[in-house]
Amino acid sequence: MIVGIGILCVVGPWLLPHDMLDINIRDRFSPPLTDTFIMGTDEMGRDLAARLFMAGRVSLMVGIAAMILSTLIGTVIGLVAGYFGKVTGTVLMRLTDSFLCFPQIFLLLTLAAFLEPSAFMITLIIAVTSWMEVARIVSAEIRSLRERDFITAARISGASHRWIMFRELLPNTIGPIIVAATLTIAKAILLEAYVSFLGYGIQPPMPSWGNMLNNAQQFLDTAPWLAIIPGIAITAAVTSFNFIGDGLRDALDARSDAQ
Numbered sequence: 001m002i003v004g005i006g007i008l009c010v011v012g013p014w015l016l017p018h019d020m021l022d023i024n025i026r027d028r029f030s031p032p033l034t035d036t037f038i039m040g041t042d043e044m045g046r047d048l049a050a051r052l053f054m055a056g057r058v059s060l061m062v063g064i065a066a067m068i069l070s071t072l073i074g075t076v077i078g079l080v081a082g083y084f085g086k087v088t089g090t091v092l093m094r095l096t097d098s099f100l101c102f103p104q105i106f107l108l109l110t111l112a113a114f115l116e117p118s119a120f121m122i123t124l125i126i127a128v129t130s131w132m133e134v135a136r137i138v139s140a141e142i143r144s145l146r147e148r149d150f151i152t153a154a155r156i157s158g159a160s161h162r163w164i165m166f167r168e169l170l171p172n173t174i175g176p177i178i179v180a181a182t183l184t185i186a187k188a189i190l191l192e193a194y195v196s197f198l199g200y201g202i203q204p205p206m207p208s209w210g211n212m213l214n215n216a217q218q219f220l221d222t223a224p225w226l227a228i229i230p231g232i233a234i235t236a237a238v239t240s241f242n243f244i245g246d247g248l249r250d251a252l253d254a255r256s257d258a259q
Helices: 002-015 048-084 086-101 105-114 119-128 132-145 148-154 161-197 210-219 225-252 254-258
Strands: none
Touching: 002 048, 002 225, 048 086, 048 105, 048 132, 048 161, 048 225, 086 132, 105 119, 105 161, 105 254, 119 161, 132 161, 148 161, 148 225, 161 210, 210 225
């Protein structure tokens, strides 16, 4: 499903006869499968398919970029907190807990309201408000691994803290990090759609699945496909990434393999 969505978003706009910004006043609110408009048109006569595929590019890029950035932040903080423990680990984990105390969506909306809305800024805001779960997962894994025999052997052999952290401990936490990163993509896509739906995210004329839903809400009675089609796209993408995350969790969980 994700491969199919990705291919449509990358090559789909080039295969359609209409650009996402082409305005066809005479074809306003055309239902799906009308002439050359396979998904119909919106209130300005723009091709809904072209806008949907271009919006998919934006939403997927924001989700993947936010995942990479938040995973890097969370991994570094969790690695340092779990390895050093004591004062350093306590301070970093209390910082993580303080971020978790704030409802993420309100923190996201607060930051979005004070910053210029753009794809880059929304990606940055989502990443800054999404790293805490990765940090806690990595910290717990590192605390479990740092007392193992192979870490003791590395210390006795004179290995530096950097070597132990990045060459001994980090490779053994890749599984949980990959699972958390996959689930973060789904959450980031939902957050971007939510913020854009409220008008604080991607701004027109650049489409995203969120602002397409925002534009469609006043036409639910007369042109329901304007909301149904991007809603299905969001549901398909988020569900697919969640299924991949669940599958990876089962595949990489050594305890389930042992059972």
